[in-house]
Amino acid sequence: MYSADRKLFTLVSILIGIGIVLSYTLTPYTTLLFDVSQFHFVIRQSIFGLLGISIIFGLSQLNPDKWLKPIGLTLFAVSLILMIAMPFLPESVVSAVGGAKRWIKVAGFSLAPVEFFKVGFVYFLAWSFSRKLGHHDGMGLKNEFKRFLPYAVIFVMAMFIIAFLQKDIGQVVVLGATLLFMLMFAGSSFRFFFTILGGIFTAIVIFILTAHHRILRIKSWWALAQNSVLGLLPDSIADKLRVPVEVEPYQIGNSLNAIHNGGLFGTGLGDGTFKLGFLSEVHTDFVLAGLSEEFGFIGLLFVVFIFLWMIQRIFKIANRSEDMSIYLFSMGIGLVLSFEFLVNAYGISGITPIKGISVPFLSYGGSAMLGAAFGVGMVLMASKKAKMDKGKKL
Structure with missing residues (x-):
């Protein structure tokens, strides 16, 4: 068995270090607003950052044949049970924001089970797909749907919990996209892929239209983006699609102004104004x-x-793996991290509506940090089984 991928470990550690620096330099106003020490956020992020690095390193030392499956399925089962139970738990145990109970209070910190569920869900799909799915071999769309039905039931249940009970449609988008691509990598046909894609898109539209705050987010985004988009269309069509600016898109506007203010080299560490x-x-x-x-x-x-280098290392581990479950799991974790980055980047730049998705290893928050650490740590554990190219390291 080979050693874990050291480059991947180093790249993740660099991102965590940058995130710790940002948790200090970007929070002077927030510390005054909440009347806490100027080091409040950087200390907490440092704790979770060091804990995340420890988790990644510890998992990378384990035997994948012995530990990968128990850890993956435990994360899936425990986090799913916690998400189901959270709406019924008292507020002394869970934290509620906007009527949504997303966090469990643990030793003065709040942890979101959904961040760990994503890793467990990806492993469950990888483990199950490797056993149940394979190349479609002309089996027909109907039979592919029958084969996919159990996974659809699990996903719809998870989607209901996350989107309706926790009011977090951004996570549903990430998980739905990951499920879709993992199906394709597991051997499903392109026709099935695009059929499911249409179904997921329809479900997202329904979720948006059934929640007023999501409609407001769409209006806020469209109010900012409509001029550049509608300028490409004939006036007769543009006038019908134009909406009045009822909600001032100040967040996206200030985000774009902050990006513009930075220019090529930035204002300097600690000198930002927005x-x-x-x-x-x-x-x-x-x-x-x-x-x-x-x-x-x-x-x-x-x-x-x-x-991108980190994602490339994860996908390389996947491509070097002869074990189908490890291949799918590594691809899935790489996809989750990629989709989270893209959804956030597109949101803050006004390309898509803001989804409330954090940037892996950079955004402040212990749950996202530890959840992503479990995912990368398990990939590193699995990397010890990745096939070498003529005896060379990954």
Whole structure:
């Protein structure tokens, strides 16, 4: 058995280190707003960052033949049970924001089970797909649907819990996209792929139309994006699609202004202005905007380069794996991290509506950090079984 991929471990550690720095430089206004120490957020992020690195390193040392399956299925089962139970737990145990119970209180911290569910869900799909699915071999669309039905039931149940009970449609988008591509990698036909894609798109539209706050987010986004889009269409069509600006898209507007203010080289560490009350949650959902303002396009390009290199290492582990479950799991984790980054980046730049998805390893938050750490740690554990190319390391 080979050693774990050291490059992947190093790249993730660099991203975690950058996230810790950002949790300090982007939070001066937030610390004053909540009347806490100026080191409040950086200390907490440092704790979770070091814990995340420890988890990744610890998992990478384990034997994948012995530990990968128990850890993956335990994450899936326990986090699913917690998400089902959370609406019925008292507020002394769970934290509620906007009527949605998403976090469980643990030793002064709040952890979101959905972050660990994503990793467990990906492993469950990889483990099950490798046993039940294979190449479609002309089996027909009807038989492919029959084969997929049990997974559809599980996904719909999880989607109901996350989208309706926890009011977090962004996670559903990430999980739905990951499920779709994992199906394709597991051997489903393109016709089945596009049929499921249409079904998921329809479900997302229904979720948006059944919640007023999601409709407001769409209107806020469209109010900002409509001029550039409708300018490409004939006036007769553009006038019908244009909506009045009922909700001021100040978050996206300030995010774009922060990115523009950073220019090529940025304002400098700690010298950003939009973090001073103009752009709320800049250290969480809008961390890339804060990064762009203080470190400029060069700083953002560096972070994107490190992130893409990390994803490339994960996909390389997948492609070198002869075990189908490890191949699918590594692909799934790489897809989850990629979709989270893209959904966040597109949201803060106004290309798509904001979904409230954090940037892996960069955004402030312990749950997202630890959940992603479990995912990468398990990939590193699995990488020890990846096939070498003529005896060379990965």
